[in-house]
Amino acid sequence: MSQSPPLLRLAETTLSFGGTPLLQAAELTVAAGDRICLVGRNGSGKSTLLRLAAGLIEPDAGTRFLQPGVAIRYLPQEPDAGQFASTLAYVEAGLGASDDRHQARYLLQQLGLDGSENPAALSGGELRRAALARVLAPAPDILLLDEPTNHLDLPTIEWLEAQLTQRRVALVLVSHDRRFLANLSRLTVWLDRGSTRGVELGFEQFEAWRDEQLANEEVAQHKLGRRIAREEHWLRYGVTARRKRNVRRLAELERLRQARRQHRRSLGKASIEAAETPASGALVIEAKNLSKSYAGRRIVADYSTRVNRGDRIGIVGPNGSGKTTLVNLITGALAPDSGSVRLGSNLELAGLDQQRESLDPNCTLSQALTRGGGEIVSVNGRPRHVIGYLKDFLFTAEQARTPLRALSGGERGRLMLARALAKPSNLLVLDEPTNDLDIETLDVLEEMLGSYAGTILLISHDRDFLDRVVNAVVVPEGDGRWVEYAGGYRDMLRQRGGDLAAPGRRLKPTPATGKQPVQAPGVEGKPAKPRLSFHERRALANLPQTMSVLQAEVEALLRRLADRDLYARDPADFRRASEALAQKQSQLQAAEEQWLELEIRREAIERG
Numbered sequence: 001m002s003q004s005p006p007l008l009r010l011a012e013t014t015l016s017f018g019g020t021p022l023l024q025a026a027e028l029t030v031a032a033g034d035r036i037c038l039v040g041r042n043g044s045g046k047s048t049l050l051r052l053a054a055g056l057i058e059p060d061a062g063t064r065f066l067q068p069g070v071a072i073r074y075l076p077q078e079p080d081a082g083q084f085a086s087t088l089a090y091v092e093a094g095l096g097a098s099d100d101r102h103q104a105r106y107l108l109q110q111l112g113l114d115g116s117e118n119p120a121a122l123s124g125g126e127l128r129r130a131a132l133a134r135v136l137a138p139a140p141d142i143l144l145l146d147e148p149t150n151h152l153d154l155p156t157i158e159w160l161e162a163q164l165t166q167r168r169v170a171l172v173l174v175s176h177d178r179r180f181l182a183n184l185s186r187l188t189v190w191l192d193r194g195s196t197r198g199v200e201l202g203f204e205q206f207e208a209w210r211d212e213q214l215a216n217e218e219v220a221q222h223k224l225g226r227r228i229a230r231e232e233h234w235l236r237y238g239v240t241a242r243r244k245r246n247v248r249r250l251a252e253l254e255r256l257r258q259a260r261r262q263h264r265r266s267l268g269k270a271s272i273e274a275a276e277t278p279a280s281g282a283l284v285i286e287a288k289n290l291s292k293s294y295a296g297r298r299i300v301a302d303y304s305t306r307v308n309r310g311d312r313i314g315i316v317g318p319n320g321s322g323k324t325t326l327v328n329l330i331t332g333a334l335a336p337d338s339g340s341v342r343l344g345s346n347l348e349l350a351g352l353d354q355q356r357e358s359l360d361p362n363c364t365l366s367q368a369l370t371r372g373g374g375e376i377v378s379v380n381g382r383p384r385h386v387i388g389y390l391k392d393f394l395f396t397a398e399q400a401r402t403p404l405r406a407l408s409g410g411e412r413g414r415l416m417l418a419r420a421l422a423k424p425s426n427l428l429v430l431d432e433p434t435n436d437l438d439i440e441t442l443d444v445l446e447e448m449l450g451s452y453a454g455t456i457l458l459i460s461h462d463r464d465f466l467d468r469v470v471n472a473v474v475v476p477e478g479d480g481r482w483v484e485y486a487g488g489y490r491d492m493l494r495q496r497g498g499d500l501a502a503p504g505r506r507l508k509p510t511p512a513t514g515k516q517p518v519q520a521p522g523v524e525g526k527p528a529k530p531r532l533s534f535h536e537r538r539a540l541a542n543l544p545q546t547m548s549v550l551q552a553e554v555e556a557l558l559r560r561l562a563d564r565d566l567y568a569r570d571p572a573d574f575r576r577a578s579e580a581l582a583q584k585q586s587q588l589q590a591a592e593e594q595w596l597e598l599e600i601r602r603e604a605i606e607r608g
Contacts, residue, residue, distance in 0.1 A: 005067075006030060006067070007030050007032055007066070007070045007142055008030040008064075008070070008142055010026065010028040010062065010063070010064055013028075013061070022045045022194060023049065023052075024194035026049060026062075027198070029198075032168075035202075036170075037185035037187075037202070037203045038172055038174050039189070039190055039439065040192055041192075042409075043411065044192065044193075045194070046174045047146050050172065052064065054144055070141045071140040071141050072144065073135040073144070074146075075132065075145045075148055076146055079128065079130070079131035081120075081130060082119060086119070087116070088104060088105060088115030090130055091107070091133045092104045095137060095138050099138045099139070107132075107137050110133075112126075113129060113133070124150075128148075128151045129156060132160065143170070145174065147174060149175055149177045150435060153321075154317070156318075157177070165184065171185075173185060176436065176438060177462055178465075179462075182203050186200075186202050187200055187202070272392070272393065272417065272441075272445055274452050277426050278346060279309065279346070280427065281345035281346060284307045284344045284427060285307040285341065285343060285344065286305075286306050286344075287329070288341075289304055289339040289340070290329050290330070290336045290338075290340075291336060291337050291339055292325060292334070293480070298480030299325050300329060300482065301480030303326070303329075304339075305330065308455075309344075309454070310453075311456070311471065312456045312458065312472070313471075313474060313484075315457065315458065315459045316466065317475060317476040321476040324459065326474070331427075346426070347427055348424055348426050349428075350424070350425035350428055350429070351431070352431060361403065363403065364403055365402055368419065369386050369422070370386055390418070393415070395411070395414070408436075413437045417445070421448075425454060426455065428449075428455070428456045428457070428458075429456075430457070430458050430459070434462045442462075449469050456469070467488035470488055470489075473489060473492040475496065539595075539598060540599065543594060543595040547588060547595065550588040550591060554584045554585055558581065561578065
């Protein structure tokens with residue numbers, strides 16, 4: 001893809017596991033300064049291709065070329081530093097003889113570590129930061145990064161973005177973080193059904209290109225099917241002597257059939273649906289003056305909020321700032337030191353925790369979903385066969401008996417979503433639901449959350465996901481103080497006047513249901529860019545259907561009342577129809593006015 005001579009090249013790479021081909025003639029070329037994102041579905045072989053590029057495993061066939069003298073560093077998806085005495089020793093072990101050893105301690109400090117930590121006692125986020133310091137300290141020519149943002153908080157992700165932007169290193173990135181990929185990539189390699197396709201587009205333009213390619217492929221397969229049908233018709237009904245003589249045409253038919261048999265269709269989309277219960281009350285949660293401290297440190301101080309039905313609230317902040325503690329306080333799972341929480345009526349909560357629950361790695365997918373036995377899982381109060389439900393989340397029937405230890409990170413993420421969403425709810429509490437999910441599954445999860453009728457509390461470090469899902473963001477501002485901003489993540493940054501690493505601004509909180517965003521500090525008279533709220537966007541999408549239904553009901557009532565004999569025959573029915581007509585006409589007028597107002601606002605926002 002690049003005109004520069006390659007620093008690294010994989011050519012005609014083939015690899016199989018247990019007889020099943022994972023990679024078939026895959027290619028990867030990295031030149032100086034390249035910014036490549038490697039994308040593909042969970043289980044498509046992205047991590048394997050990075051390990052091949054790093055020289056850690058050998059392919060069944062193909063060649064690997066690394067230009068002499070080129071330094072390459074690889075960040076695995078699950079770093080292992082258990083054999084080192086300290087984080088400093090772990091980072092220094094990645095340095096070459098001529099590398100600056102001061103960089104090891106400097107980068108650890110930048111990432112919030114002092115070098116003395118025992119790697120065996122680190123959290124997932126701390127281990128990831130130590131591993132980042134290990135690959136960045138040598139200043140290599142090529143960086144191969146496998147899910148570098150996993151378990152990182154937002155300030156660290158933004159710091160890493162800035163570091164990678166400033167360095168002249170060639171990058172190959174595997175990540176589910178859309179904004180991270182869009183900000184850093186200039187080229188894309190798509191790993192699809194074992195083969196790679198390179199395109200000189202960054203991730204921001206890639207998805208539209210990919211969808212076009214898949215649509216073209218479906219058209220081509222449809223044409224192939226029609227051509228085979230025509231040839232088979234000729235084979236059945238053509239003149240016998242002519243069929244025997246035309247050996248070439250028979251061979252071509254067999255070739256077409258073989259092409260259809262060998263075609264590997266792309267995996268379908270996951271079908272993610274949350275089991276919902278009847279609606280909760282209009283008030284979901286009312287918290288007043290909540291406070292919580294641990295070992296003399298204030299985690300939450302005098303926090304009050306009101307959560308209404310249908311709100312989508314995102315909670316962001318550095319690791320260790322107390323996001324999970326805040327959620328547990330306002331949902332009543334954790335008792336506050338002071339303050340009170342009132343939960344609304346008819347609440348049914350379903351949750352997904354960051355640790356994805358502690359499940360026996362030897363239990364199977366089927367056992368994990370049925371919680372121990374049988375072949376039936378209850379979804380939305382209806383029994384479903386476990387294999388059918390697994391297929392909704394892109395698992396095969398054969399995987400139902402697969403032990404959890406054999407699953408990839410993305411497959412574990414999909415399984416835990418399946419477990420959590422099978423439980424009927426009208427309040428979803430999701431702690432880092434995007435971890436390890438591929439981008440296509442993220443799309444479907446976003447669609448599900450967009451149509452979910454209940455209320456959502458969401459902890460996430462995925463900026464793009466937050467912008468697409470939430471209508472308010474809660475941020476820690478230091479010393480236990482939490483502030484709520486209207487809108488998504490971008491709106492919060494604009495209102496707050498800085499990223500999460502910046503000192504908190506003393507701003508008046510904005511309630512989740514408020515219509516006016518907080519004005520950015522230091523920008524006198526310059527309000528944040530207007531936008532439709534989640535509820536307004538949903539109303540704009542649903543109102544045309546509502547108006548169509550109301551219009552049909554009005555017309556039906558008018559036809560009933562057009563019967564001249566109705567009043568004489570049944571005066572009570574005539575009165576009921578007249579009252580219903582007045583009510584439906586009033587509802588139709590209100591819906592039309594609301595739609596017109598929202599449509600005018602939408603057009604004004606798009607123009608402005």
